[in-house]
Amino acid sequence: MTRMYPMLSLAVAAIVLLAFVSPAIAQPDETKPTEKDKEKRVALELKLPKPAFKGTPTQVPPGTNLEKPRKGPRPPLMVPPGTRNVARDKPVTSSDSEPIIGELKCVTDGDKEARSGSYVELGFGRQWVQIDLKGKYAIHGLLVWHYHASARVYHDVIVQVSDDADFIENVRTVYNNDHDNSAGLGVGDAKEYWETFEGRLISVDSVKARYVRLYSNGSTADDMNHYTEVEVFAKPVK
Secondary structure, three states, rough: HHHHHHHHHHHHHHHHHHHHHHHHHOOOOOOOHHHHHHHEEOOOOOOOOHHHHHHOOOOOOOOOOEOOOOOOOOOOOOOOOOOEEOOOOOOEEEEOOOOOOHHHHHHHOOOOOOOOOOEEOOOOOOOOEEEEEEEEEEEEEEEEEOOOOOEEEOOOEEEEEOOOOOOOOOOOEEEEEOOOOOOOOOOOOOOOOEOOOEEEEEEEEEEEEEEEEEEOOOOOOOEEEEEEEEEEEEHHHH
């Protein structure tokens, strides 16, 4: 019997080794996107307005946390097939119930050109507009035009989403370029940017929500807040 112990020990060791090695080989890492998942994404098609001016200023306005100039065309936003703008003609509310210029419906009416009558002007200081998507969607991106008839930088641009119209519960921030918390909603890691005809394209990682709220806090041009158009690219949640 004593001669069988070495053989038995080797067999036990082999079983233990297989128990540790086999799961690592048989079970792929499900947290990482597979090549098949990546193939399901397509470039989002965007319809941009006409440019109102050529180029952007090179001088950094005092007090701004401006991003570096981009080299080359803007990279496309990759989204699942069937993703579309679900904000078109959806109801809009605001922290300023009586806009100085224009109407709140301008935010989602599809007119994104840099001309009179295409934008709404809200009062000074921190203001917001809110879009009710009238249903729950998986949001993959947003495209925002504040005012692009002239080059300017809007401050404290923050985008939040929620299923709660009052934005009290389950509020998630998907974009924030407030570098000093002057808006009181937390410090963001995004940079401020010049307004152009391209708008600000924001990638969102399939966040599910019904309401979208966008903040701003004046610009380098004046203390007022403007919105020309907001597009929300999403797919309905079944």
